[in-house]
Structures are given as structure tokens and as C-alpha cells.
Amino acid sequence: MGTPSDSAFDAELDTTGLYCPEPIMLMHNRVRDMRPGEVLKVIASDPATTRDVPKFCNFLGHELLAQEQHGDDYLYLIRLG
Template sequence: MAASEYDAELDARGLFCPEPVMMLHNRINDVAPGRVLRVRATDPSTTRDIPRFCQFLGHELVCDEEQGDEFVFLIRRGEA
């Protein structure tokens, strides 16, 4: 993913549930509605938790992929 695909980044590598989602909850507020946040994590539970976070709070999960031992998510902030 090129840097031009996202506007801000959250590095949650090395953290375990519930820390990545707690950090995401705070960091998404720093991103303007319609802008994209890239999240990098190593905890496999993020593959379940981050999509649910997006669905529950009205954000768009643009992309989620596994890159080696990392999970990378692109999240477009919703209006809420």
C-alpha cells in the first residue's frame, strides 16, 4: 500500500487485545471524515475486532490484508 492510499497511520504492532482497538478508537478521531487511516497490527484478533469496530461505528473498511506476520487495514472514517 502506497502512502498516497492513506492520510494517517496507527502502528499497533506488538500490542494485544484490547489495546489495538482502544488505540484505533482514539486515533480515528484525529482523522477527518472521509479520510483514510492505515492500521498495522500483529495480533490475529484484530482480523475480527477491527471489522466489527468499523461496522459498529459506521466507518468503511476499505482493505484488510495479511503481509507476512502483520495485518494491515485501511479504514475510511465515517461521518459519525
């Protein structure tokens, strides 16, 4: 798979400007509306997401497909488990 900026995804969540714990809370809400196997693209500006998103995926059984940084933005691709 490519990078988060050029890969296919089923839904996108932009948490730019929000700080812990808001991005993770919004991710919890968003994945409730999705099905296993679908891919969520998350855009964040909080550096804490580099720690929180992998823990979120590990804890809930989702797969972190990709993670990258573009300037002050952090991009993630998560396949729901």
C-alpha cells in the same frame, strides 16, 4: 483501490506488538483526531484484529476499504464515516 501496502492514506497507526484490546483502543483515540472521509492505515500483529477491526468499522460506521496479511503483520485501510 489498491492494497493497504500501496494505497494513499491520511494517517497511520502502528499497533505492532500490542494485543486485544489495545489496538482497538488506540484506533478509537486516533480516529477522534481525524475527519469523516479521511483514511487511516492500521498495522497490527495481533490475529484477533481480523475479527475486531471489521466489528469496529461496522459498529462506528466506518468503511473497511482493504485488509491483507503480510507474514505476521495485518494491514487495514479504514475510511472514516
